[in-house]
Amino acid sequence: MRYALTRIARFVLVFVIVTFLVMLVTRIGSKDPIRDLAGGTVGDAQMDKVRDDFPYVKACSGTFEYIPCVAKQYVFWAKDMVTGNMGVSYLKSQTVFEMFQERAPSTFFLGFWAIIIGLIIAVPIGVYSAYKRDGWLDRILSLGSYVSISMPQLVLAVLLLYGVASRFEFFPNRTNYIAPWENPVEHFKNFFLPSLTLGLGLGAVWSRLLRADMILTLQSDFINLARAKGVKPGRVLWVHALRSSVLSLITSVALQMSGLVSGAVVAEQFFGVPGLGFRLVEAVQTNDILAIQAITAVIVAVVVIVNVGVDLLYSVIDPRIRQMRAMG
Amino acid sequence: MSAQLQTAGRQGGGTLIEVENLQTHFTTPRGVVRAVDGVTFSLERGKALGVVGESGSGKTVLSRTIMGLVPRRGTHLGGAVRFEGQDILGRAPKDMRGVWGKEMAMIFQDPMTSLNPLMKIGRQIEEPLRNHLGMGRDDARATAKRLLTDVRIPEAERRLDQYPHELSGGMRQRVMIAIAMACGPTMLFADEPTTALDVTVQAQILDLINEQRRDRNMSVILVTHDLGVVAGHTDEIAVMYGGKLVEKAPTRRLFAAMKMPYTEALLQSIPKLDEPSHTRLATIPGRPPDLVNPPAGCRFAPRCPYAREKCLNEEPPLEQTSDDASHSFACWYPVGSPEYLDKRAEIDAQKVSVA
């Protein structure tokens, strides 16, 4: 318990540091933050309204006053965030909250399916290649994963877009958001290719990780004992060996979360997914600072929460870690 | 006790296992390693055989080959292993699964690494029960608890729900024995079962294995480097050197009349409690042979103080002694032979002149 609390406290700290840094740099990039907030060329009335809505936003200057000035604004902003008032995108005439409602589901499903595709690729290949190490199929799979690991997502996106989406009617060229519970088939059509763009590389990396760990595990005494007990090979592999070999894989899932986010920006651009990544690029181009801050804050929060979750998952999987943590 | 039920019909003697000219050769980047190179012996029901040798003698590979646990790829197997009359050497794992854990069980050296660290003790014992005897969850758990009590683990019920890291080394080795005993095997391989344990615990574990052997009329192959361990706990001893059997005899006979200079040297190099402190220990010069390019002739000859020309060129066969058919050895000039005594006198004279 104590362990979980210290972990959570540490991750809150990480969250604060990262979001503060984002605020700092957006303010550096903005000479007149009120005007940027208001959406550029607008009338005085609009400027006054924005000033009323966000009285704490102001330009900071001076060598020594700069950071305290931003920090003060950060406190107001953080308070707003916690109370659910994430701000307004005047440019789009939309509150940031509405923006999330519109954009977040697409990004969520993109990332979710990418991880699922990654795991669907990684687990069977990792387990099989370790079991039949250096066999012909293992060699082919190894080559395949090296190709996938070496291929930038950009290239893969182009391949899928031109090689698959534009040739087969089945997949649309631009992704529209359709919830899976509304129409699973349409959901699949729209999300498969962008998710594959992200998931293939993940699957390749994870399958190599899992293979290496499985090979070590399969050489350990307790696997020999399981065999000597007459346990079926499938059970030896999937129950005894796999569980002992997944810690690095799980760690990698957590570490890849930030990579996944940047990948999502690429995939959303290419496939026109109406997600947060797409919106973030727009916000940067238009200096929509509240939107930038809110989106980055949410991304950081998700990454951090996944990390906390993975960390707690270690205890679930390994009783020795559980005991160590219980002792503090 | 169901242990008795399980062993019913297995009473009495008779040969359980026959190993004939067994060869296990591994292909490695350096060449072919002749880890086991022509080993022949047989073992009766209910008897304990000690396989003794230094690391690299092939003793561990021997037991794993008999049980069929060596990796199949890159391994050449030769000869025969007859278990209850059937040749089981080189059988596919799927054909051995009915034997593993049910007929033959194995205890490994290191109880710290031999149990699955992520699985509760109870489930690890229940696995073979459910697998081989088709027991249901409750039956298996009750049997597991009884097995833990059999190997004298206190608070068996509570232990079932513990993980290996929560037990001491001695307790884990008891759990290993409980797992091995689960389906009432006829053959137990114990590979250095006490090397990782403290002396007082070692004595307990060796006793426990002996007790289980007697109760279940089970045969035991005890693999160890320690002649002290086999002296008190086996009926017969086989000494291995360089992948070969170099001497085999009933335990008492071996210690009373060992023939092979290697066996003698092995025994002499052990420090003994009844000798005064600072007694100079006898050593074996040199190193064990390279099993990729084993020496011609007797494999021990390059290290043997009694070796002669013949030893370096001709390989001695494993033959019975003239007075005891149960005692065989592979040596041209065994302990006590005139040539041995000549050399011995020479060596003693040298020692005196040096001193």
Added chain:
Amino acid sequence: MAGTGKAHLRDTDDIILRVEDLVMEFPVGRTGLKVNAVSGISFDVRRGETLGLVGESGCGKSTTGKAIMQLPRPTSGSVLFEGVELTTLQGQEMREARTRMQMIFQDPISSLNPRRKVRDIVREPLVIWKRGTTADQLGKVDALLEEVGIDPARAAESQPHQFSGGQCQRISIARSLVLDPTLIICDEPVSALDVSVQAQVLNLLEDLKTKHGLTLIFVAHDLAVVKNISDRVAVMYLGKMCEVAPSDVLFQAPAHHYTAVLKDSIPVPDPEIAVAQVAIEGEPPSPVLPPAGCRFHPRCPAADERCSSEEPQLREIGDGHFVACHHPLVGGEAPVTVRSATDA
């Protein structure tokens, strides 16, 4: 048993090491509990003597060896080495003192840097301490390597993994001698080796001890090995000292019940000697919550009321033979009845 006391400390001027009331405790996570690894032991070693420290895992023998080296510093107590109090020594002085005592470990292969050439490994301490010219250093290293039976030419070209376990232990020994130490602490130096190699290394240690005028502390769990190499033996149980005696006396007539149990548990390589019934049941309790009184009392066949409340002190029962037990054995007679810690 398992008591304290200093009656066994000697008062001669050739004492090279004197350890008094050594305590070593480690916290258990943040639970506020602690492992009582060593709980107030005292002993001394004469120049040129070999002291054996025996006991089972968890008795604190290895911790004691390391505590002498101040690795880590003991929780409390005094370690007087060549007249210098080590526990308060700092920085450069401590480093200098450590060159006068060296340690050899159980796992010879992992205690040598795998990426360096063996000759450089042995030479390294000389380089660090800038002892002599390069030629002097290499001459000394090669002489030592020859002495321990390693070919210097091969050592110049090979890394540790190209040598066997026994050879690596010889290399560790050569390295430990290169700075001309007076005290060598051997922590289970032969327990990972085959018997034939073990005999070679034990003989080598005896030879080097005479030749280099060394004092040895030999930590091991194997009584026969310890008896062979030691002049004096100290038996430890759960962080306490049970018995101290000249090697031959201790094994002829153990006075502590635990020493007797240890002795009876050793498998004797002779089938004509009937295998003793298991001398003791169970395993030592946890050093986190050690028993009160004599720490051995829950498993001792002779324990009574007094043993569970009053800690026995080491007292002399013969010439140089000390025991910490309220009811010591006379003439080494083995315990008759047996009791298990868990039955109690």
